[in-house]
Amino acid sequence: xSDHTHDPVDVVIAGSGIAGGTMAAELAEAGFSVLVxxxxxxxxxxxxISSQIWSRRLRWAGPEVIETGDLVGAAxxxxxxxxxxxxxxxxxxxxxxxPDDFRVRTLHGKSVDWPISYEDLRPxxxxxxxxxxxxxxxxxxxxxxxSQPYPMPPLxxxxxxxxxxxxxxxxxxxxxxxxxxxxxxSYDGRAGCILxxxxxxxxxxxxxxxxxxxxxxxxxxxxxxxxxxxxVSKITTDPSGKRATGVxxxxxxxxxxxxxxxxxxxxCHTIWNARLLLLSATDHHPDGxxxxxxxxxxxxxxxxxxxxxxxxxxxxxxxRGVTGANTLCLEGYDDKTPAKGAFGSRAWLAAQATxxxxxxxxxxxxxxxxxxxxxxxMRRAVRHYGNMTVLCEETSIPENRIELDSRxxxxxxxxxxxxxxxxxxxxxxxxxxxxxxxxxxxxxxxxEPWAGQRAxxxxxxxxIMGDDPATSVTNSYGQTxxxxxxxxxxxxxxxxxxxxxxxxxxxxxxxxxxxxxxDNRAALLR
Amino acid sequence: MxxxxxxxxxxxxxxxxxxxxxxxxxxSQEGSxxxxxxxxxxxxxxxWCDLLAPGAARAGVARYxxxxxxGGFGDSMLLLRYLDSGAMLPFYRGGIxxxxxxxxxxxxxGFARLDPQQSAEIVAAAAGSKTEAWTTPDPNFFYFxxxxxxxxxxxxxxxGFARLDIPYLAHIAPPKPW
Ligand SMILES: Cc1cc2nc3c(=O)[nH]c(=O)nc-3n(C[C@H](O)[C@H](O)[C@H](O)COP(=O)(O)OP(=O)(O)OC[C@H]3O[C@@H](n4cnc5c(N)ncnc54)[C@H](O)[C@@H]3O)c2cc1C
Ligand code: SF4
Numbered sequence: 001x002s003d004h005t006h007d008p009v010d011v012v013i014a015g016s017g018i019a020g021g022t023m024a025a026e027l028a029e030a031g032f033s034v035l036v037x038x039x040x041x042x043x044x045x046x047x048x049i050s051s052q053i054w055s056r057r058l059r060w061a062g063p064e065v066i067e068t069g070d071l072v073g074a075a076x077x078x079x080x081x082x083x084x085x086x087x088x089x090x091x092x093x094x095x096x097x098x099p100d101d102f103r104v105r106t107l108h109g110k111s112v113d114w115p116i117s118y119e120d121l122r123p124x125x126x127x128x129x130x131x132x133x134x135x136x137x138x139x140x141x142x143x144x145x146x147s148q149p150y151p152m153p154p155l156x157x158x159x160x161x162x163x164x165x166x167x168x169x170x171x172x173x174x175x176x177x178x179x180x181x182x183x184x185x186s187y188d189g190r191a192g193c194i195l196x197x198x199x200x201x202x203x204x205x206x207x208x209x210x211x212x213x214x215x216x217x218x219x220x221x222x223x224x225x226x227x228x229x230x231x232v233s234k235i236t237t238d239p240s241g242k243r244a245t246g247v248x249x250x251x252x253x254x255x256x257x258x259x260x261x262x263x264x265x266x267x268c269h270t271i272w273n274a275r276l277l278l279l280s281a282t283d284h285h286p287d288g289x290x291x292x293x294x295x296x297x298x299x300x301x302x303x304x305x306x307x308x309x310x311x312x313x314x315x316x317x318x319x320r321g322v323t324g325a326n327t328l329c330l331e332g333y334d335d336k337t338p339a340k341g342a343f344g345s346r347a348w349l350a351a352q353a354t355x356x357x358x359x360x361x362x363x364x365x366x367x368x369x370x371x372x373x374x375x376x377x378m379r380r381a382v383r384h385y386g387n388m389t390v391l392c393e394e395t396s397i398p399e400n401r402i403e404l405d406s407r408x409x410x411x412x413x414x415x416x417x418x419x420x421x422x423x424x425x426x427x428x429x430x431x432x433x434x435x436x437x438x439x440x441x442x443x444x445x446x447x448e449p450w451a452g453q454r455a456x457x458x459x460x461x462x463x464i465m466g467d468d469p470a471t472s473v474t475n476s477y478g479q480t481x482x483x484x485x486x487x488x489x490x491x492x493x494x495x496x497x498x499x500x501x502x503x504x505x506x507x508x509x510x511x512x513x514x515x516x517x518x519d520n521r522a523a524l525l526r
Numbered sequence: 527m528x529x530x531x532x533x534x535x536x537x538x539x540x541x542x543x544x545x546x547x548x549x550x551x552x553x554s555q556e557g558s559x560x561x562x563x564x565x566x567x568x569x570x571x572x573x574w575c576d577l578l579a580p581g582a583a584r585a586g587v588a589r590y591x592x593x594x595x596x597g598g599f600g601d602s603m604l605l606l607r608y609l610d611s612g613a614m615l616p617f618y619r620g621g622i623x624x625x626x627x628x629x630x631x632x633x634x635x636g637f638a639r640l641d642p643q644q645s646a647e648i649v650a651a652a653a654g655s656k657t658e659a660w661t662t663p664d665p666n667f668f669y670f671x672x673x674x675x676x677x678x679x680x681x682x683x684x685x686g687f688a689r690l691d692i693p694y695l696a697h698i699a700p701p702k703p704w
Contacts, residue, residue: 050696061600357682
């Protein structure tokens with residue numbers, strides 16, 4: 001029994017991040033009545049305090065995830081909590097998947113194919129880059145699939161990038177301006193970036209496209225409603241099991257609410273999208289909603305990330321720039337078999353602005369130093385430090401998965417457990433990339449570069465899309481195969497991760513799905 | 527999860543230490559709530575963190591940790607929240623108890639009374655996963671987390687940036703260090 005039953009809406013969305021916020025704005029603008037239920041608190045731009053200490057208050061404060069396998073430690077860092085979700089502290093590196101990323105099984109006999117091609121998504125990528133405002137240099141960015149020029153020129157090349165470029169030049173790789181959803185000049189009423197390096201703490205001037213300045217003003221203007229401290233715990237279905245009837249959620253006091261809706265869209269981020277469907281099992285769907293294939297929760301992937309660090313002879317001003325990356329190297333991305341026994345694409349994101357503290361700060365780049373040795377290092381690093389990050393592709397395998405654990409979280413719900421083991425040939429690919437990175441740093445004049453430990457970045461999959469209901473959870477629109485008015489939004493839909501950050505792709509998919517929902521309005525609202 | 531993996535195998539033992547002043551709650555006194563840690567616990571934590579990042583004790587690291595580990599998880603400013611959503615105060619209490627245990631085991635004395643060389647030995651043991659008596663929480667992980675807290679206090683505030691002689695460049699300046 002629910003304690004409170006609310007008036008029905010056309011669409012209920014769980015999660016107010018980039019996926020949920022964009023979907024809310026699109027559907028509200030298309031005339032649907034839209035309600036978003038957000039587990040976390042209300043956030044304001046004034047909370048984006050420029051401090052790596054204060055910024056932690058914007059981070060995930062939801063239930064714990066149990067992580068096992070080779071690649072662990074991503075969950076709490078990767079998710080947002082409150083209005084805008086992780087969109088309040090993302091870095092806005094903006095990339096498209098490459099055409100081959102959609103056909104990995106066909107081309108290489110590994111992973112799975114997407115049910116759509118790059119060409120299907122291309123117009124939505126184009127639309128998304130205008131909507132978000134992307135700066136970059138499409139000409140220099142010849143290794144990335146492009147069709148339209150970026151709306152803004154790139155950010156200036158930083159001193160850190162200049163130092164790094166010598167290394168790339170020396171090994172014969174091209175390092176060019178990065179593409180970012182960050183304004184290099186004022187755009188769409190939002191200010192241009194002033195390169196102060198505080199993106200990780202949030203960009204209150206809105207130079208970096210975040211949901212508080214982009215999606216939510218549009219969504220509210222179009223009449224969308226947003227309810228905070230509303231933790232969606234279950235999707236309800238009708239007696240036939242073929243249609244969702246709404247969601248149940250818990251408020252801050254633990255009281256249960258029922259929110260009826262004609263269309264239900266979880267946009268809670270990868271792990272929670274899969275868990276919500278698993279939690280919503282019924283007699284008709286004993287293994288969870290959308291789980292006719294038995295693959296719900298499976299094909300979880302991430303990017304295997306390695307960071308390369310060094311102290312350059314020249315001053316680099318590492319505290320300036322953007323947290324994401326100032327420059328980019330995608331040359332060689334399309335070679336997924338660079339050596340025998342190594343598999344996957346890789347992308348170099350270079351010259352990230354780095355402040356002294358926090359997980360990606362100067363001090364934790366050298367965790368073994370303490371006392372006076374740490375102080376000596378810090379004083380040199382604030383002037384001479386440079387870094388770059390390589391993202392490597394993880395093959396999509398069913399063994400890597402999100403499942404329910406017998407332990408309960410603070411809402412009394414089974415905890416999410418994630419298993420993520422990096423296949424051997426992906427690990428070999430990642431090792432090659434690490435060696436390449438160290439070589440680049442040496443060639444740039446760094447005498448003793450070092451690499452961080454391999455770590456996961458981005459959480460992807462678990463509710464993958466496909467044409468065949470026997471091998472996927474949803475169709476290409478994120479519509480579950482066996483519950484017609486239940487759609488998913490977010491990177492949980494990706495069958496494969498490529499080797500680039502996921503947000504441009506997840507947003508392109510949101511736009512495509514929103515159009516599909518609009519086009520099928522009558523059938524879906526019945 | 528195997529927390530040791532954060533820094534396992536890459537630790538080098540640094541030999542140099544600053545002298546630890548006996549400053550417990552710190553002079554910043556940012557928090558106003560009464561301390562949850564006992565005075566001896568706070569003293570141990572303070573001395574420990576000051577060995578990791580000299581200046582942390584004076585900057586108020588014990589109070590910083592205490593206040594942020596005792597309140598609501600969502601309000602916490604500690605780096606620990608990225609890596610573990612469990613209760614924070616017991617984690618720190620456990621680490622402090624581990625330091626004391628190791629100290630008693632090696633020198634038959636409380637950590638507060640150890641001389642700089644003895645204290646350094648305990649830090650090095652935790653950093654290098656070579657503790658003999660202290661097992662939980664994982665000493666190496668505790669080192670990693672408490673070092674980050676100490677770094678926050680010494681290098682991560684406006685005063686810390688000034689100490690490093692780099693501009694702060696705030697959009698919205700922090701109303702107080704933490
Ligand atoms: C530090 C950092 C840097 C990043 N940088 C980049 C980058 O440069 N480029 C890039 O492409 N991507 C980047 N990302 C990833 C990017 O932020 C995500 O892809 C994107 O924000 C995901 O949006 P989302 O809406 O799917 O999820 P989220 O932003 O996580 O939003 C999900 C929302 O759902 C809410 N929620 C969860 N469970 C429930 C529930 N049961 N009921 C109701 N609400 C719920 C959460 O509170 C949250 O607000 C970065 C991420 C981080 C953390
Ligand atoms: S560096 Fe630019 S994008 Fe980042 S917070 Fe500052 S103004 Fe915003």
